[in-house]
Amino acid sequence: MGIDVDIIFKIAGVGLVVAFLHTILDQVGKKEYAQWVTLFGFIYILFMVASVVEDLFQKIKSVFLFQ
Amino acid sequence: MFKLIGAAIIIIATTWAGFEAAKKLSMRPRQLRQLKVAMQSLEAEIMFGHTPLKEAARKLSKQMAKPLSSFFDTFANRLESGETTVKEAWDDSLKKIWQSLALKQGEFEILSQFGETLGKSDKYHQQKQIMLTMAHLEREETDALDRQGKYEKMMKSLGFLSGLLLIILLM
Numbered sequence: 001m002g003i004d005v006d007i008i009f010k011i012a013g014v015g016l017v018v019a020f021l022h023t024i025l026d027q028v029g030k031k032e033y034a035q036w037v038t039l040f041g042f043i044y045i046l047f048m049v050a051s052v053v054e055d056l057f058q059k060i061k062s063v064f065l066f067q
Numbered sequence: 068m069f070k071l072i073g074a075a076i077i078i079i080a081t082t083w084a085g086f087e088a089a090k091k092l093s094m095r096p097r098q099l100r101q102l103k104v105a106m107q108s109l110e111a112e113i114m115f116g117h118t119p120l121k122e123a124a125r126k127l128s129k130q131m132a133k134p135l136s137s138f139f140d141t142f143a144n145r146l147e148s149g150e151t152t153v154k155e156a157w158d159d160s161l162k163k164i165w166q167s168l169a170l171k172q173g174e175f176e177i178l179s180q181f182g183e184t185l186g187k188s189d190k191y192h193q194q195k196q197i198m199l200t201m202a203h204l205e206r207e208e209t210d211a212l213d214r215q216g217k218y219e220k221m222m223k224s225l226g227f228l229s230g231l232l233l234i235i236l237l238m
Contacts, residue, residue, distance in 0.1 A: 013235040021228050028221045044236070 007052060011045050070238075077237075078230040085226015089219045094169035096211040101135050102178075103204050110197045113190050120153065120186050121146035138164040157182030177203045 018041035025034035105127055112123040121143050128139035138160055145156035158179055165175065177200060184196040 010235060010238065014232070017228055017232045017235065021225070021232070024221055024224050024228070028217055 004052070007048060011048060014041055014045055017041075074234045074238075077234055078227070081230030081233065082223075082227045085222050085224070085229075088226070089222040091169045092215045092219050092222065095171070096208055096215055098134065098168055098170060099174070099204055099208040099211055101132055102174075103201060103208070105131055105135060105139070106197055106201050106204070110194060113193055113197075117190075134164060134167045153186040154183050157185060171207075174204070174207055177207070 018038055021037050022034045025031075025037065108127055108130060109123060112118040112126065116123070118126070124139045124143035124146065128136045128143060130136075131139060141160035141163055142156055145151055145160060146153065151159070161175070161178055161182065181196060181200040184193070186193075188196075
């Protein structure tokens with residue numbers, strides 16, 4: 001459980017900083033960079049979430065499919 | 068413990084880089100203004116003082132602030148050594164000082180074009196050239212002020228925030 005809480009904080013931190021970066025870049029009129037930053041932040045978080053979900057699937061598999 | 072020290076170092080480094088970029092943005096309009104003042108004094112020396120070029124350059128090097136003063140100082144020295152044309156001396160001292168100025172390629176072209184006309188004609192023609200250079204510098208200054216207002220704050224916060232992002236990613 002400890003790892004899960006850690007990862008949630010990490011996602012929250014990335015989200016916060018990326019949101020700030022997006023706002024600042026948007027304000028000075030660099031919309032395209034702002035969108036790229038947001039996209040990369042999103043992809044990074046997606047990978048982290050994917051690894052967590054993969055853990056979950058493994059657990060479900062080990063519970064229901066006796067091997 | 069080591070993690071915290073590393074995080075602090077990363078934050079300091081990126082914030083410093085951001086402030087350095089912002090400083091370069093704010094130096095450009097100031098140096099352009101100084102250049103304009105230098106042009107005006109040069110015009111005054113030529114039109115009213117009838118000063119020879121090397122003495123005028125010597126006087127300007129005393130009047131101007133730091134990076135520009137050493138430019139005019141080098142220029143005066145090159146002229147006094149007397150082995151080059153004015154254009155070569157101007158170009159050489161411009162190239163020598165260029166690294167410590169926060170100006171762009173466009174300004175370099177304007178100044179080196181001005182150097183080509185320097186000392187070649189009578190004083191009225193010279194005054195016209197100075198006026199032309201002043202007009203160019205004026206235009207560049209509005210551009211520089213515009214960019215400063217737009218990007219200075221962005222650079223500062225961008226440096227800090229990118230450091231923060233890097234730390235979170237590496238944690």
